[in-house]
Amino acid sequence: MIRLTGRVLMVGLTGGIGSGKSAVASRLAERGAVIVDSDRIAREVVAPDTEGLAEIVAAFSERVLDAEGALDRAALGDVVFGDDTARRRLEAITHPRVRARSAELVAAAPADAVVVNDVPLLVEVGLAPTFHLVVVVQTEVATRVQRLARHRGMSRAEAERRIAAQADDARRQAVADVVLHNDGTLDDLHAAVDALWQDRLLPYERNVRQRRAVRPERVVLTEPDPTWPQQYARLAARIRHAAAPADPRVDHIGSTAVPGLAAKDVIDIQLTVDSLEEADGPLAERLARAGFPRLPGEWWDNPRPAGDGRWEKRLHGSADPARPAYLHLRVAGSPGWRYALLMRDHLRADPDQRAAYLMVKRELAAAAPDNGAYGTAKDPWFDEEHLRAEEWAARTGWRP
Structure with a gap:
């Protein structure tokens, strides 16, 4: 967990698998945001020759390695999926390392940065209160299933299984300050992200940095x-x-x-x-x-x-x-x-x-x-x- 420092605006970005969260993160990066990608960091901390990978092998045996000695994420998924004890054991290895690396990246960000933390399981692990703002990308399940089949080669059954294993839309909406609907075109999504960046994230960052509160002058x-x-x-x-x-x-x-x-x-x-x-x-x-x-x-x-x-x-x-x-x-x-x-x-x-x-x-x-x-x-x-x-x-x- 990262404690807010007041140096930067911390935004939590999440959404279900296949929702288009990565497209939102990419657009925010184009606008100038510093992206902290939890999935990418999670891969880094268990790369070959890391302590993280060594601990995983010690916990689950070499059956979770591929022929080149790298982590076989599919094999590991088969081991921990549906086994709460195994999942918690894996999280105890990876989560502290992901948090530590994320904190390093935040500390290195410029003083006026908008830092967007791309966290797929933000809701599931209760991280929402650690951010100034939480943005949720929401897309109809049918659309997500189609995307997972087209871009990741998943079967319909596998896509539905992955979706069901995550928090549902109601749980995400409960922590969402902003919901970006992504059932339209990419241009539609970019327009929504650009408006969020210009109208909310930039002034919010400036207000936090300058210790300035918003005060409506007129009674409506x-x-x-x-x-x-x-x-x-x-x-x-x-x-x-x-x-x-x-x-x-x-x-x-x-x-x-x-x-x-x-x-x-x-x-x-x-x-x-x-x-x-x-x-x-x-x-x-x-x-x-x-x-x-x-x-x-x-x-x-x-x-x-x-x-x-x-x-x-x-x-x-x-x-x-x-x-x-x-x-x-x-x-x-x-x-x-x-x-x-x-x-x-x-x-x-x-x-x-x-x-x-x-x-x-x-x-x-x-x-x-x-x-x-x-x-x-x-x-x-x-x-x-x-x-x-x-x-x-x-x-x-x-x-x-």
Whole structure:
């Protein structure tokens, strides 16, 4: 596993066998990306006269060698396919070597590089949170079977067996920030890759390098998006990876966490810390490297109900130009921390208040379309809602 360094943008590229992933990698290389090809590295680390090959022979005997003494990948596949113990034994030999060589290539990349890690089993081995962005190439199974027969000489049965052994489309989509559909022409695929490169990868790399978060200036309400929870889950996984080995509490908060509620298309996330000193320490830099730089200035929440003072917090944002997000670092058990969870849960539980809040949001978005005025204008409604929410919490026994 490669920990994000903040030197380069790390993109994970994956797709099922026969999906056209290699064509995407080639096009990204033409655009200027540094490609780290896991399959190629996997062959390098078990080439003749390597320690990797020697260990494989020791584990599985010389029956996995061809007449020239090189690894016979088909013979090895016959040994490990369908045998979990043998597969894990092989992975214990190859995976550490592949990771080490991949890390060397990443370390050698230019400081402003977009590094694309071509990883066929990215989903299967749980690597998605280690990247700033995951791109999945998706193609209909029938098309993939035809390609495998035409380009690799596989029988239909063998192609279907290989496809079935990998993660299915649903599992890949769950980790995908970008899905490139490859059922059309090569020109269609190139156009999609070029747009991704120009509109998302280049500005994302620049934002990560310059520690700059994306901040929408105007309030635009969008209709409820059923994928908001999935998008949150991908962001939260990256945040947890950045915070490792600690395992902090991470919560989806704000309007996008309330099903059926129109909202600004910005994911709000709460990261629980033990103190603001912790938030100001190495954690802040690790989050920035992972694509969540800290927003400059002082940040706080207005007390509820309104009064003197303020509830301090730290605020980070997303560097991804296509996925704005705010990451609120609040101290466990603090009033602001508790309030964010209470408001979310009360609105989830009370459809009448959810409808009332939506009406307020629509009116204010039309009257006060900039973020600052919009947030301030909601204060009176939240002061009243706070009292209703506290009554609900007492009545139901709610706890954060």
